Amino acid sequence: MAVRPSRCVSWPCRLLSDTPTRPTGWRLARRNWPDVVLAARGDEPVSRVAQLDTRCGRLFLRDLCPPPLLESLQPDRGLAAFTRRPEREHAILQQVAETGHGSVAIARTETGVIVASLVLSTSVDWWRDLNGVYKLSIQTSRDWRRLGIVRQLVDFCVRAPWIEHLILLAMGLDWHWDLQGTGLDAGGYSDLLRKLLLPAGFREVHTSEPNVALHASNLLLVRVGARVPPERQAALDEALFIAPWQRREIHIGRGA
Numbered sequence: 032m033a034v035r036p037s038r039c040v041s042w043p044c045r046l047l048s049d050t051p052t053r054p055t056g057w058r059l060a061r062r063n064w065p066d067v068v069l070a071a072r073g074d075e076p077v078s079r080v081a082q083l084d085t086r087c088g089r090l091f092l093r094d095l096c097p098p099p100l101l102e103s104l105q106p107d108r109g110l111a112a113f114t115r116r117p118e119r120e121h122a123i124l125q126q127v128a129e130t131g132h133g134s135v136a137i138a139r140t141e142t143g144v145i146v147a148s149l150v151l152s153t154s155v156d157w158w159r160d161l162n163g164v165y166k167l168s169i170q171t172s173r174d175w176r177r178l179g180i181v182r183q184l185v186d187f188c189v190r191a192p193w194i195e196h197l198i199l200l201a202m203g204l205d206w207h208w209d210l211q212g213t214g215l216d217a218g219g220y221s222d223l224l225r226k227l228l229l230p231a232g233f234r235e236v237h238t239s240e241p242n243v244a245l246h247a248s249n250l251l252l253v254r255v256g257a258r259v260p261p262e263r264q265a266a267l268d269e270a271l272f273i274a275p276w277q278r279r280e281i282h283i284g285r286g287a
């Protein structure tokens with residue numbers, strides 16, 4: 032059972048290897064590269080591993096998680112922020128990794144229990160026609176919070192070279208927030224997300240995206256990688272305030 036000390040401290044993670052430790056049977060063949068990496072048009076992706084020692088135990092951080100590895104792990108019982116069921120969260124992680132539409136990074140224990148995840152998924156709805164734009168979702172198991180795990184996981188993930196080719200969107204929508212579990216109100220929760228993501232290169236932007244615009248405490252944080260082409264940045268700037276169907280009209284109008 033996870034121990035939850037009243038004041039936990041974590042130490043900066045240590046990168047164990049720049050080379051992938053691939054489980055038997057998994058080869059990161061080009062056809063299996065996640066589309067985040069293909070969109071990045073970068074070098075061969077490397078699934079990195081880092082060690083993170085917390086007061087609750089040693090963890091391993093891993094990005095570009097291979098599907099067979101995810102399948103071999105178990106979700107912690109408190110990993111339930113988005114669907115309320117750890118098995119469902121685990122299935123979603125596997126699905127993202129298997130389809131290659133996005134990528135999965137995790138923090139896991141030495142005994143193979145997933146305690147936190149960071150998912151990059153293909154942007155849909157309002158952002159659907161933007162290339163190289165991915166939505167970021169983060170969560171830590173209720174039993175492993177305030178150990179600095181997500182801070183370290185975010186920091187670890189944004190150090191991957193291919194991330195610099197991408198635009199990441201973190202949509203803070205208050206119906207996803209665990210206000211009860213964190214003891215924060217909506218304003219405090221959005222401050223938490225700012226505190227967590229601004230140091231990792233995100234900036235807060237205004238948008239008329241309907242979900243974000245619905246409540247004052249909702250927010251949109253954007254990280255534009257250092258190697259994102261200017262036209263993709265311009266497309267995002269336009270998309271912040273113009274609906275997808277109007278964008279098309281504008282493009283058609285421009286082309287006519």
Ligand SMILES: CC(C)(COP(=O)(O)OP(=O)(O)OC[C@H]1O[C@@H](n2cnc3c(N)ncnc32)[C@H](O)[C@@H]1OP(=O)(O)O)[C@@H](O)C(=O)NCCC(=O)NCCS
Binds near residue numbers: 172223
């Ligand atoms: C938000 C969430 C991901 C934070 O994960 P975590 O692993 O507990 O975060 P960390 O321990 O890395 O803390 C990051 C920072 O937030 C602060 N923080 C975390 N929880 C807090 C709380 N309940 N109250 C105040 N500050 C808090 C920490 O103090 C830390 O800041 P510091 O490094 O300056 O001390 C976690 O609470 C969670 O999974 N919530 C449900 C899902 C969710 O809301 N996801 C975000 C939207 S996609």
